[in-house]
Amino acid sequence: MADLPPYKPGQEVTEGLIYRRIPNRGTYYDYDLEMVDVSAFILRPRDRGSLSALLNREEARASLKIPVHKGFGLCVLDVAKMKAETSGQARVEFAPTPGAFGASHVSILGCQDEEVRVILALIAEIDVEPERPVA
Amino acid sequence: MTTAILLDDPTAAIDKLKELQPGWDSYGAETIGPSERENAKGFVTRVLRTLGPDYLHMKVGPTADGGVALIWRGRDALKVEAFFSPAGNRYLVFSRKGLVDRGPLTGTEFLKQYLAP
Numbered sequence: 001m002a003d004l005p006p007y008k009p010g011q012e013v014t015e016g017l018i019y020r021r022i023p024n025r026g027t028y029y030d031y032d033l034e035m036v037d038v039s040a041f042i043l044r045p046r047d048r049g050s051l052s053a054l055l056n057r058e059e060a061r062a063s064l065k066i067p068v069h070k071g072f073g074l075c076v077l078d079v080a081k082m083k084a085e086t087s088g089q090a091r092v093e094f095a096p097t098p099g100a101f102g103a104s105h106v107s108i109l110g111c112q113d114e115e116v117r118v119i120l121a122l123i124a125e126i127d128v129e130p131e132r133p134v135a
Numbered sequence: 136m137t138t139a140i141l142l143d144d145p146t147a148a149i150d151k152l153k154e155l156q157p158g159w160d161s162y163g164a165e166t167i168g169p170s171e172r173e174n175a176k177g178f179v180t181r182v183l184r185t186l187g188p189d190y191l192h193m194k195v196g197p198t199a200d201g202g203v204a205l206i207w208r209g210r211d212a213l214k215v216e217a218f219f220s221p222a223g224n225r226y227l228v229f230s231r232k233g234l235v236d237r238g239p240l241t242g243t244e245f246l247k248q249y250l251a252p
Contacts, residue, residue: 021160
């Protein structure tokens with residue numbers, strides 16, 4: 001079992017890496033340039049500027065084994081770099097949720113602005129490359 | 136899973152997005168709305184009419200807000216993207232260095248500006 005993150009719910013996470021799943025779609029990941037695209041960080045209106053990610057790499061990788069996530073990849077974001085590159089607009093809050101893979105859940109706050117989402121896409125690195133889409 | 140690739144017929148790819156179920160991105164994504172699909176298809180038709188078939192080499196995909204994304208790649212890894220979402224239609228241009236341009240989608244001029252040979 002993975003170690004519990006050393007944060008309290010609602011506490012800001014200021015360093016470390018966080019992981020977010022990306023669907024295996026050519027508009028989410030450019031397979032030729034090996035770049036995550038902005039689509040990976042587009043929000044639903046009800047998200048109010050907040051995106052989900054996980055602190056724990058093992059949990060994030062395990063989540064890819066669920067059948068509905070077949071072919072998905074994982075991108076990784078450096079929390080301190082994210083905050084610096086977005087001048088503090090994007091920040092991360094520990095927000096555990098009940099259920100599978102929720103123990104290390106975090107919210108990336110401040111993603112309403114398109115420029116912030118571009119920065120997230122540019123600094124995101126790939127931990128697990130999504131499978132190539134099937135035509 | 137079928138998904139976005141470079142297609143000769145982007146309108147067929149846009150139509151196919153209606154098959155997506157809620158939560159298709161694993162984070163509760165919305166289904167892709169009929170208005171958004173029609174707006175995207177209308178734009179593709181406009182691109183063909185005003186700029187020609189060379190500009191139809193795009194990627195087509197869904198967005199979590201229930202919209203459609205069309206993505207072109209320019210020189211030096213420039214990304215030119217058009218989004219058709221419930222909040223409105225917009226375009227976005229960025230390079231590896233950051234945001235280059237963005238604005239409401241009112242025509243096809245931005246494609247010519249950033250993709251013309």
